[in-house]
Amino acid sequence: xxxxxxWEQASAKHVREYDELLEAARGDGLxxxxxxxxxxxxxxxxxxxxxxxxxxxxxxxxxVKAGARRVVGVDYSSTAAxxxxxxxxxxxxxxxxxxxEVPGVPVKDAAADLVYTGKGALIWMRDIDAWARDVARVLxxxxxxxxxxxxxxVPLWTWxxxxxxxxxxRSYFAKTHVNDTFPGNGAQEWQWTLGQIVTAITTAGLHLxxxxxxxxPFWRPQDGTNAAAWSGRLxxxxxxxxxxxx
Ligand SMILES: C[S@@+](CC[C@H](N)C(=O)[O-])C[C@H]1O[C@@H](n2cnc3c(N)ncnc32)[C@H](O)[C@@H]1O
Numbered sequence: 001x002x003x004x005x006x007w008e009q010a011s012a013k014h015v016r017e018y019d020e021l022l023e024a025a026r027g028d029g030l031x032x033x034x035x036x037x038x039x040x041x042x043x044x045x046x047x048x049x050x051x052x053x054x055x056x057x058x059x060x061x062x063x064v065k066a067g068a069r070r071v072v073g074v075d076y077s078s079t080a081a082x083x084x085x086x087x088x089x090x091x092x093x094x095x096x097x098x099x100x101e102v103p104g105v106p107v108k109d110a111a112a113d114l115v116y117t118g119k120g121a122l123i124w125m126r127d128i129d130a131w132a133r134d135v136a137r138v139l140x141x142x143x144x145x146x147x148x149x150x151x152x153x154v155p156l157w158t159w160x161x162x163x164x165x166x167x168x169x170r171s172y173f174a175k176t177h178v179n180d181t182f183p184g185n186g187a188q189e190w191q192w193t194l195g196q197i198v199t200a201i202t203t204a205g206l207h208l209x210x211x212x213x214x215x216x217p218f219w220r221p222q223d224g225t226n227a228a229a230w231s232g233r234l235x236x237x238x239x240x241x242x243x244x245x246x
Contacts, residue, residue: 003124004076004101006187011080014056018083021056025091030062032218034239035148038210039114042144043067047113050074050138052102053121057084057095063116064093071095071116074105103127103134110140118148119218123189128196132204139244145206147240151213152193154236157229164229194238206242213238 001009014021024030031039046069051060054073057080063071073095075081081097088095100106102125115135125131135145155177158165170177172193179187192200194211202208217236220226230236 001186003184003187006184007077007124008079010184011055011077011083014080014083018087021058021083022087022090025058025061025087028065030058031066032148034212034214035062035146036066038212038239038241039063039066039146042114042146045113047143048072048111049114049116050105050107050112052105052115052117052135053124054084054097055080055119057087057097059116059119060084060088060095061091061093064095068114069094072107073097074100074102074107076101103130105134105138107138109137110143112138113140113143115139115143115145117146120150120184122147122149122192122197124184124187125192126190128190128192128200129203132200132206135201136204136206136244139206141244141246143244144209145201145240145242145244147197147238148218149238149240150217150219151235151238152191152197153234154217155189155191157227157234157236159225159227159229161226161228164227164231164234197240201240201242206244208240208242210239210241212240 043066049068049071051073054075060071078099081099085097156166156170176188176190179189213235214237215232217230
């Protein structure tokens with residue numbers, strides 16, 4: 001099965017768990033603390049946001065609650081986009097969802113004040129340079145790109161609880177690996193190093209403003225699993241803010 005079909009299947013979770021996600025959308029804490037801090041000046045201006053690979057769309061509700069004027073979510077899963085659209089209507093936020101493949105975002109050139117993405121997005125990009133060019137195209141001059149992502153070193157860490165170990169079947173410099181956890185189990189993930197991501201973004205013409213690495217993962221499972229790799233000594237996530245020059 002190809003990645004898109006795997007995501008269509010995995011996104012059925014957003015429909016099965018619709019009520020729990022709706023309750024979450026009505027609450028707080030939809031964006032991470034660092035997202036609020038780094039995005040505060042951008043969101044204060046009431047931006048038009050394009051969210052690439054919008055998934056369940058809870059981030060979009062969080063963005064609107066934090067100041068965004070409007071969000072367009074782009075995702076190639078019609079199941080994910082449909083559930084996100086229904087939820088946005090239920091919580092009465094101005095979010096619209098478009099089913100489309102990234103790159104190839106169906107948004108006009110220079111339309112977005114902010115392109116927001118992450119939490120398991122870039123690993124599905126087959127061509128990081130084409131992605132960065134598409135981001136730069138839809139941003140208006142002076143607009144921002146914000147990425148909050150799993151750190152590219154994460155595929156290396158085991159989930160052992162006694163001690164952090166490096167998986168013998170993985171390399172930081174590999175091009176791809178097959179995902180073996182939900183969601184996306186069985187799909188082919190692309191591995192982009194931090195250097196490749198930053199180079200793609202700056203080559204596309206954006207200026208890097210912030211690049212921070214964090215020990216904390218944003219995907220702690222609710223079953224209490226607590227991998228030693230998440231204890232504070234290893235990188236698990238990062239945030240990046242870049243701006244298209246005026
Ligand atoms: C792990 S989710 C992350 C999204 C969101 N931040 C969230 O937390 O739900 C990844 C999403 O990317 C979408 N996706 C993967 N590859 C894509 C592509 N090439 N174009 C558009 N959407 C894609 C999937 O359908 C899925 O909804």
